[in-house]
Structures are given as structure tokens and as C-alpha cells.
Amino acid sequence: MADLTTKLGPVTLKNPVMTASGTFGYGFEYKDYYDLRKLGAVVVKGIAPFPSHGNPTPRVAEVTSGMLNAIGLQGPGVDKFLTGDEYMPFLRASGADVIVNIWGKTIEDYCEVAARLDADCAGITALEINISCPNIKEGGVAFGTDLNLAAKVLSSVRKATSLPLITKLSPNVTNIADFARCAVDCGSDMISLINTITGMAIDIKTRRPKIANLTGGLSGPAIKPIAIRMVYQVAQAVKVPIIGMGGIMNADDAIEFMLAGASAVAVGTAIFADPYAPLKVIDGINDYLEQHNCKSVAEIIGALRLS
Amino acid sequence: MADLTTKLGPVTLKNPVMTASGTFGYGFEYKDYYDLRKLGAVVVKGIAPFPSHGNPTPRVAEVTSGMLNAIGLQGPGVDKFLTGDEYMPFLRASGADVIVNIWGKTIEDYCEVAARLDADCAGITALEINISCPNIKEGGVAFGTDLNLAAKVLSSVRKATSLPLITKLSPNVTNIADFARCAVDCGSDMISLINTITGMAIDIKTRRPKIANLTGGLSGPAIKPIAIRMVYQVAQAVKVPIIGMGGIMNADDAIEFMLAGASAVAVGTAIFADPYAPLKVIDGINDYLEQHNCKSVAEIIGALRLS
Amino acid sequence: MKTGEIISNKLIQGSYFQVDFYAPEICRAARPGHFVHVQIANLTHRILRRPFSICDCSSDGALRVLYKCVGEGTTALSKLQPGTVCDLMGPLGNPFLAPAADEYPILVNGGYGAAATFMLTKESSNGGLMLLGARSASDLLLVNEYEAAGFEVRVATNDGTAGHQGLVTDLLQQVIQQETTRKWRFYACGPEPMLMAVASILQKNHLSGEISLDHLMCCGVGACFACVVKVKADTPEGWRYARSCKEGPVFNSEQLYLEK
Amino acid sequence: MKTGEIISNKLIQGSYFQVDFYAPEICRAARPGHFVHVQIANLTHRILRRPFSICDCSSDGALRVLYKCVGEGTTALSKLQPGTVCDLMGPLGNPFLAPAADEYPILVNGGYGAAATFMLTKESSNGGLMLLGARSASDLLLVNEYEAAGFEVRVATNDGTAGHQGLVTDLLQQVIQQETTRKWRFYACGPEPMLMAVASILQKNHLSGEISLDHLMCCGVGACFACVVKVKADTPEGWRYARSCKEGPVFNSEQLYLEK
Numbered sequence A, B: 001m002a003d004l005t006t007k008l009g010p011v012t013l014k015n016p017v018m019t020a021s022g023t024f025g026y027g028f029e030y031k032d033y034y035d036l037r038k039l040g041a042v043v044v045k046g047i048a049p050f051p052s053h054g055n056p057t058p059r060v061a062e063v064t065s066g067m068l069n070a071i072g073l074q075g076p077g078v079d080k081f082l083t084g085d086e087y088m089p090f091l092r093a094s095g096a097d098v099i100v101n102i103w104g105k106t107i108e109d110y111c112e113v114a115a116r117l118d119a120d121c122a123g124i125t126a127l128e129i130n131i132s133c134p135n136i137k138e139g140g141v142a143f144g145t146d147l148n149l150a151a152k153v154l155s156s157v158r159k160a161t162s163l164p165l166i167t168k169l170s171p172n173v174t175n176i177a178d179f180a181r182c183a184v185d186c187g188s189d190m191i192s193l194i195n196t197i198t199g200m201a202i203d204i205k206t207r208r209p210k211i212a213n214l215t216g217g218l219s220g221p222a223i224k225p226i227a228i229r230m231v232y233q234v235a236q237a238v239k240v241p242i243i244g245m246g247g248i249m250n251a252d253d254a255i256e257f258m259l260a261g262a263s264a265v266a267v268g269t270a271i272f273a274d275p276y277a278p279l280k281v282i283d284g285i286n287d288y289l290e291q292h293n294c295k296s297v298a299e300i301i302g303a304l305r306l307s
Numbered sequence C, D: 001m002k003t004g005e006i007i008s009n010k011l012i013q014g015s016y017f018q019v020d021f022y023a024p025e026i027c028r029a030a031r032p033g034h035f036v037h038v039q040i041a042n043l044t045h046r047i048l049r050r051p052f053s054i055c056d057c058s059s060d061g062a063l064r065v066l067y068k069c070v071g072e073g074t075t076a077l078s079k080l081q082p083g084t085v086c087d088l089m090g091p092l093g094n095p096f097l098a099p100a101a102d103e104y105p106i107l108v109n110g111g112y113g114a115a116a117t118f119m120l121t122k123e124s125s126n127g128g129l130m131l132l133g134a135r136s137a138s139d140l141l142l143v144n145e146y147e148a149a150g151f152e153v154r155v156a157t158n159d160g161t162a163g164h165q166g167l168v169t170d171l172l173q174q175v176i177q178q179e180t181t182r183k184w185r186f187y188a189c190g191p192e193p194m195l196m197a198v199a200s201i202l203q204k205n206h207l208s209g210e211i212s213l214d215h216l217m218c219c220g221v222g223a224c225f226a227c228v229v230k231v232k233a234d235t236p237e238g239w240r241y242a243r244s245c246k247e248g249p250v251f252n253s254e255q256l257y258l259e260k
């Protein structure tokens, strides 16, 4: 076994493979599949200060080598998340490393949920700030695609908690590096990317949008080349650790992200195809490191050869 | 047969299906496959005022449901294009409707090639201004992703020719509608979109980029949901006709673009899989119109149902 | 991951196929109303699994699914040869409550719904009644099998090619008005509009039943919130979105929040 | 589009497969050095075709390709059963110039290169010589077939398991130094580094030959500029990029612009 220990700024994980927020529920749903402690971290579905119904249905549509989703951040809200049996209490008991993805409709919402989690942070490894969800009309889009708004929400959240902070970037921007620099300037300890890319699909029989919300976020292998490019661009722009994601189906994909500059990766849509995908990625990274005589994951991070 | 005649502002085509620039060479390469007059229009590979080697190899890499390319606009230059046997003289003789895609490294380049084609415009139906090629370092990226530069080049080209002008937009921007409005304000008669999305792929065995140019443009079915979304956004923002493209493999895909608001479509990467793809799309659109009792293509343009 | 080697896969009628997987572990755990989530191997540009009701399970480990070719996934599935090994998740979902010893099951089905409720025939000690609706006679599934299992079958077709010309809900109305002797338990599976009509008829008659919904699914285990359906709840709006893969696909008709 | 029904498709040695397509039209037009561009049907998440040299064409329309399983496309191809119909473009490319009546063909091949030049055996009235290089004895293709066609075969393997231990270019150097009696025409096909070494040896010895290059391709017909290779040209740089699918894959060794 190669050493898979992964240092991400203030955080150390047992391996570099997480679940992508929104694709692994609250961990609870997969408890019968495997021991969650095997994962680098469980990143839970976005949590707001309030419970939320999410969007009307249909919320997903399958597209070539990917899917569109506009779940619209359905969730129990932070209170129930901290107390409900199938949420944080379960995760604490499981012994898994937990990263809580947070969102809100206003800056105050973000600060409130961050402060609540800060006050009750047993078992929470870090917060991931989702400024990039393209599905919520009230603010969500603007936070992730407007540098001034991003700076405001990120620096406010920084003041609301002393937990390690990950900023999750939206790919729906002209210059992703600007947003990464902004996040670092506002005190983020890590950057994660990419969230989904806004897309649309139309049923030509009914002439209706396949997603009730009209647009949805594109995820899956279709977006991988775009994600790899953005991870590379961000790795050139900032020095904090990067968590790469977008279309990772197997260890080869994950390694591609790491060579581009990601210190860790998250597996998302692939989990729908195969709940065991994150574990297979861990094993495959280990095999690659052994085959290439690497003693630790650090040796492949950003190891793209340009000459 | 439904009436496939397609009115695009100042231009009328016999049907709404073109070839996407760069994927059908100069038409000449496919002359033994079918009569080019069957196509709505042949859009030729980008033409500059000068001959150009293009980028080093490898220039393409296959990715999931798509490909990356960084051809780098290899081409004969406008002089040879206007006189060489396998270029414009061939196309004129073929009787096909021809749209010439143009590019340059400077605003002057764009104006020069536009003026040269204007002066020798027999057989040329329109010019398509490629401000969106992500592969040329000198200016290309900036023109398509910076509103001020876009406005400058587009209004300059407008003055350099009286030929119908199509502006081809880059998808690598936060707000595509802004660029569409800019193009219309600068006198473009039509908008075409999308060009390729910047992506990257790494060979994990060699740890080298799969494209010598490091990044390349992603095309093919992988990008279709993004393209449909952008066509819809542009259709809401401007009144000029839209030529939609990005991952069209068959008639169903083309119809999806038209329902989203495209008056015509272009088939690109699909031609590499099947040179007959554009003809199959024409036939399939005709079948759809007949099945849905539509007398003309106009009836399905923007016919997405939202309520 | 559980796997299922295809034992046989063949057209049975119209555009309906029947596939048998060798999946003894799933068979042992399967209850009526459960589903399996199938990865379709020969469709490499599609990521998501396809959910199918478990139609039958044999003691030697053969898991049967009846499916209709409606799109790319089901068409690709229909081309898989015996010997192909598929990746299966299951049994998944919240199953039907079996009829109590003194209950008489009345099934109201449309299309492949007849497959979804078939295992109930093994759970009823009193036989039962199936009301089956379809577009045309050739779409009526499993009629002989239900009869062989001791169920009465009444059919309705849109085009009148078999049984009552009209909707299966017409038959349901009749039954509710006429049958009075026995203690009923209703079960329903079929297209969404039909199910909503069934739920509404039951609610109006102060009856309750078990409704198996067919909603677009991704994860199949409650993690993604793709498959939600409105159920009555103590929220300001009077409803919440329940995950039909986990809290369903079987819901009690009283739980369902029916839009006006 | 031309189609080719698979007549047979089988492993021949190591990781090399041989597939025969029924494609009479392509067979009639095929010349040595031509290639076919194959759509691989069971790989639905891949768009591009795969180019393969035409190894042989029979009078009854069987088009033979020898291919090595190196990646997804070739692995998927190896799983296609007889009866499967593939979409083929071809014959494509600029073929080899056949040897003149007084010429003695010398082939310098590596890997599947032996397949690319095989049809030349039918064009030579004087037999010929094939120098064949490979990693190991099990990678040596078509040795018996060349001998049966009246060609002498000399082999080189990296690991010394057959013939000369070393490179096929060592054999080429020897031939150039020793053979003087006949008028030669050189042909070469194999991995790019080998071909560049062959071209360089030929250029140094003021000889010329025909080199078939294997470059990544998209369109296969000269439309996309994906497959370019540097050839000498009257440009400020002394070279231009030529499309190897159309101007090649066979180039004259003197045309090639060799980087220092």
C-alpha cells in the first residue's frame, strides 16, 4: 500500500477521495453498502439554515454521457441536520470524516448556517461553501458568477466560523482563476471545483423542457475535459489545495485531475452508476502509485509534464 | 416534402442544415460523397488573410462523447482560398451555398480578409466571423470573451464588407446573451453558436497533455446541453436569426436546437463519424415536420412549450 | 455490487420483453413491490441505471422482470444475450403490505403494473381480483398467469379490443359500487395519471390502497432527491417531497398529495 | 456509406486479431497502402472512427484487417461477432507506388506494418525482401504468409527471441551495405520513431522509399487537419503540415521533414 494520507491545508484525510455533495445524500443512504470510514470524506448534500422543498419535478434528465439536475437543494435545514437520526448524529457515530456543504439565499443565510455548524462542530472536518448552485434563483447564480458578491459572502462566512473552509466554484464563468483568487483572498483554505455546468434539454415529442426548472446542471463524464482544464487553471493561479471533480468515473479519471493539480478528488454522478465507485477510485489510485513507484499521493499532484 | 426553405435575415437557404466550420474542410474533400447543393450551406474552415501552419501535433484527442481539438486554424490564406483549385473556384463551380468563416490575429486582419472576400464575393452567401476560436494565442481568446474587443472587431468588419455577417460566439463566457446583444448592436445579421468549449486531457501514462497546445476545444454530443441552453438564452436576448450547433448527431438533436430558438443548425463533429450526417439531419427534419403537420420550418423555431 | 447473469431474455408480446437474471441473493430478499436498479452494459454513453419492478422470483434464484421497449435503455437491454452479466442493485424500495389473512386483494393495474403486483398472488390466501387496463388487447400482460394463480381478471382497453372499452378506473368504480361482501385491500400500479385517478377515487370513497409509483430515478436509494413525489405533510404548504425510491415506490393512497 | 458485415473476427497471436469484412466495393478499389476508416458500433460513448490498413482483399469481397488491441476501440472491435455490420469508409489515402517490373521491393516493417505492406506481395514480379522488427517473437506478423508469397523475411526482435537481437533498422543498414546487385524500392510501415529512423537512413544514403505513417486521424479525408505531418516545402520555415490521411499515409521518404 502506498501512503494515501492527504494533507489539505488545515485538514488531513486518510485518502484523497470524497463523495461529491448531492450525490451521496447524508451518507446514511449508503450505510449498508460499505463502511463510510473507508472514504477520504463524506461530503453531504447542501444544508441551508431552513428546510427546503427544492424544485418541482422532473428534476433530472439523462443526456449523452451525463445528466442534468435541478434538484433545487431540497433538504432538512440545519436544525434537523444536526439532530435528525439519519443526518449528523448518524455520521458522528459512523466515525466518517464529514464535510458539510452549505448554501443560502442571502449572505445572512450563509453566515447563519456556518455559525450553527461551528457551534455544534463535533465530527465536522470542514465546510464547503456552495456559491455555485445554478438552480436557486434567489442569489445562487449571482454569488458564484459575480466576483463582488462572491467576495462578500466568502469573507462573511470566514468571520462566522473557524472551521476549515472550502469554496466550491461555479464553472459558468469566463475566468475561473479570478474566482479562485477571490476565494483565497477571502480566507478560504481550499478550493473545490467544478460544480455543474448550466445546460438544458428539450423533449422534441412534447416540446417541453425535460427539467421543470427549464435549465439544470450538467454533470458526468461529458464535463470532465472542462473540469480538468479549470482545475489546471486554478492550480496555476492559487497555492491552496484543490479538490477536483466533474465526471470522475474511475481511478484513471481521478489521477488525471491530480496530475492537473488537484490534491484530492470527489466522485459524484458516478455513484449513481455504481455506489462503490469511490472505493474503486481509492484502490485504483493506490495501484497507480505502486506501479509508478510513488510513495505518496503528493508525488503526482500537479505532476503534468509540459516539456 | 415539407417546405424546408430557411430565411435567415438577408439570406435565404434551401434548408436549415449547414456544415460547421472546420469539420467539412472546403467542401472539396467530400465532393465524392454527395452533391454539395443538397446542403443548406457549406461553411468552410476558417480563412485568415495569411496562410497559417496551425498548431503542433497532437492536435486532437478523443474524450467521452466528444473530442478536443487544437488545430490552430491551419489554412491556405485568403489569396490561395480565392484562387486554388480545391477552394473557392471549386465551390463556385459546385453551385453550393457557401459561408466563409473568417479569423485573424488583429482587428486589421479580420477587416482585410472580409474586404478581400467582399471584393471577390461571387458564390459567397455570407461571412461567419469567428471571434471564438480558443486556440490562437494572439487575440482569439480575447476577442470572443471580452465585450469591448468583440465590439471593436465586429463593428470594424461590418464596415469592411456589405456581405451578410454571422457572428460566431464563444461559449467560454459567463453571460452569452451579452455577447449576442453586442454582435447585433455592431451590425451582425445572424448569430451562430456555440464554438468549442475549452477543455484539457492528460495521458496518465506519460503524464503529458493529450493536445500539444495543452488545451483544446471540446465538441460533440458532450456539449449539447450547454449549447441548447445558450441558444435558448440568446434567442431570448436578440431578434436576429440564430444558427445553432454543438453536438448535433441526428435530426432529433437539430430539432431540439430549433425548438430552443435556432432558425438553422450546423453539423460538426458528427461528420467525422458519418459524412452523411448533414443529409440525414435534413431528411429527419422533413419527417418531423410532416409527422407534426408543420408546413414549414418556421413553425418549430422557438416552439418550446413553457406552460 | 450484486450481479445477475441473464438466463433468458425474450419478446413476450407487443413490445414487452421478459428477462430472467440469476440473482439468488436478491430473490431471497425480494418482497412484492420491490424493484431492481439495472446497469445496462451495452449503452456506454448512458450513465444512469434503469429501475424495474421485480415481477417474480423463483426458488432457484431466477429473478424475472417484464419490461416494455420505450427508449434507448430498454431497447439496449432487449439486445443482451443470455450469459451477459448485469450489475444489479436491489431489492430496493418500500414494498407492498401483504394482504391480511381476512383481506381480499383488488389490484388495479395499467401496462407493466401487472408485473409489479404479480408477487402478491403468492401472498394472498383468498385469491383476488385484478383490474387491468391497457391501450389494446395486445398490451394486456400476465392475464393467464394471474388466473392460474387463482385471481379473477377483468380487463379494460382504450380501443375495446378486449373487455370493457374505456378506462380501468371505470372498472374500479363498478367494483366499489357493487362488491360489498368482502374486506378489500387495494393495490395499484401503472402510468401516473391512472394512479392519481385511482388515489382520487379511493380518497373520495374513504378507502385506502397501496399505490406503486413510477418516477424517474437516479440513485435508487434516497440519496439524490431526483424521484420525489408530493405527500401530505405538516408543512405550511400541506405537503413535502418524498423520495419515491426509498419512501416509495409504494405509498399509501392517503399519503399522496393530489394536486387539484 | 459503405458497410462491411463481419465474416470472421479472431485472435491470431499475442494481442493481434484478424477481422474479415464482406466489402466487395472497397476490395475492388483497394491498392496496397490504402486504409479503411471503421466505425466501431459497440462503443457508444466514442464518436470517432478508427483507421486500419487494408491487409488483404480477396476476389470474393473479403477485406482483411489485422489489428492490435491497444485501447478501447480495438478492444471493442475484438468483441464484435460475425454477422455484425460495420460502417466503413474506404479505401482511403494515398497508396504505395507499386514496384516497377525491374525493381526489387525491400519492406521495412514494425508491428502491424507487415499488414500494411502485405498487398505489395501481389504487385511484385521479382519477389522481395521484408525486414521485420518487433518487441518479441510473438509480435512477428505474417512471416509465413510473406514467405509463401515468395518474399525473403529477416527478423529483428528487441529481446532476441527471434532473429537479430536489436532494431529492424540495423537490418536495413546491413542490406544497404551488402546488397548491391538489384535495383531496390524501399517501403516502410511501423511505429513513428522507427519510420523516422528509416527515412533518415534513406536520406543519408541518398536513397528514397515509401513510408506509410500512422497518425491520429479524425475525418480521414483531408477535411479536419488533425493528422498532419511535416513535409518539406517552399515556406519560410522549410516545411508545411501535410494531411497524412489524404496526402499520405504513404509519403516519399524524401518529402518528410525530419526534425533534428
Ligand SMILES: Cc1cc2nc3c(=O)[nH]c(=O)nc-3n(C[C@H](O)[C@H](O)[C@H](O)COP(=O)(O)OP(=O)(O)OC[C@H]3O[C@@H](n4cnc5c(N)ncnc54)[C@H](O)[C@@H]3O)c2cc1C
Pocket: A062, C035, C050, C051, C052, C053, C054, C065, C066, C067, C068, C069, C070, C071, C072, C073, C074, C075, C112, C115, C116, C213, C214, C215, C216, C217, C249
Ligand atoms: C420503481 C419503478 C419500477 C418500474 N418497473 C418497470 C417494469 O417492471 N417494467 C417496465 O417496462 N418499466 C418499468 N419502469 C419504467 C422503466 O424504468 C422505464 O421505462 C425505463 O427506465 C426507460 O428507459 P429507456 O432508456 O428505455 O427510456 P428513455 O430513453 O430513458 O426514455 C424513453 C421515454 O420513457 C420515459 N421514461 C424514462 N424513464 C421513465 C420512468 N421511470 N417512468 C416513466 N417514463 C419514463 C422518458 O421520459 C421518455 O419519454 C419502472 C420504473 C420505476 C421507477
Ligand SMILES: Cc1cc2nc3c(=O)[nH]c(=O)nc-3n(C[C@H](O)[C@H](O)[C@H](O)COP(=O)(O)OP(=O)(O)OC[C@H]3O[C@@H](n4cnc5c(N)ncnc54)[C@H](O)[C@@H]3O)c2cc1C
Pocket: B062, D035, D050, D051, D052, D053, D054, D065, D066, D067, D068, D069, D070, D071, D072, D073, D074, D075, D112, D115, D116, D213, D214, D215, D216, D217, D249
Ligand atoms: C493509416 C493508419 C493505418 C493503421 N493501420 C493499423 C492496422 O492495420 N492495424 C493496427 O492494429 N493498427 C493500425 N493503426 C492504428 C490504429 O488506428 C490504432 O491502434 C487505433 O485507432 C487505436 O484505437 P483504440 O481505441 O483501441 O485506442 P485508444 O484507446 O484510442 O488509444 C490507445 C492508445 O493507442 C494510442 N493511439 C490511438 N490511436 C493511435 C494511432 N492512430 N496511432 C498510434 N497510436 C495511437 C493512444 O494514444 C493510446 O495510447 C493505423 C493507423 C493509421 C493512422
Ligand SMILES: Cc1cc2nc3c(=O)[nH]c(=O)nc-3n(C[C@H](O)[C@H](O)[C@H](O)COP(=O)(O)O)c2cc1C
Pocket: A020, A021, A022, A023, A045, A046, A069, A071, A073, A101, A130, A133, A168, A194, A195, A196, A218, A219, A220, A221, A223, A245, A246, A247, A248, A266, A267, A268, A269, A270, C224
Ligand atoms: C443530483 C445532484 C445533486 C447535486 N447537489 C449538489 C449540492 O447540493 N451542493 C453542491 O455543491 N453540489 C451539488 N452537486 C454537484 C456535484 O457535487 C458535483 O460538483 C458535480 O456533479 C460534478 O461532479 P460529477 O460530474 O462527478 O457529478 C450535485 C450534483 C448532482 C448530479
Ligand SMILES: Cc1cc2nc3c(=O)[nH]c(=O)nc-3n(C[C@H](O)[C@H](O)[C@H](O)COP(=O)(O)O)c2cc1C
Pocket: B020, B021, B022, B023, B045, B046, B069, B071, B073, B101, B130, B133, B168, B194, B195, B196, B218, B219, B220, B221, B223, B245, B246, B247, B248, B266, B267, B268, B269, B270, D224
Ligand atoms: C476539428 C475542428 C475544427 C474546427 N475549426 C473551426 C474553425 O476553423 N472555425 C470555427 O469557427 N469553428 C471551428 N470549429 C468549431 C465547429 O465549427 C463547431 O462550432 C463546434 O465543433 C461545435 O459543433 P459540433 O459539436 O457539432 O462539432 C472546429 C471544430 C472542430 C471539431
Ligand code: FES
Pocket: C216, C217, C218, C219, C220, C221, C222, C223, C224, C225, C226, C227, C228, C243, C244, C245, C246
Ligand atoms: S432516485 Fe435518488 S433519491 Fe430517489
Ligand code: FES
Pocket: D216, D217, D218, D219, D220, D221, D222, D223, D224, D225, D226, D227, D228, D243, D244, D245, D246
Ligand atoms: S484526419 Fe482529417 S485531415 Fe486527416
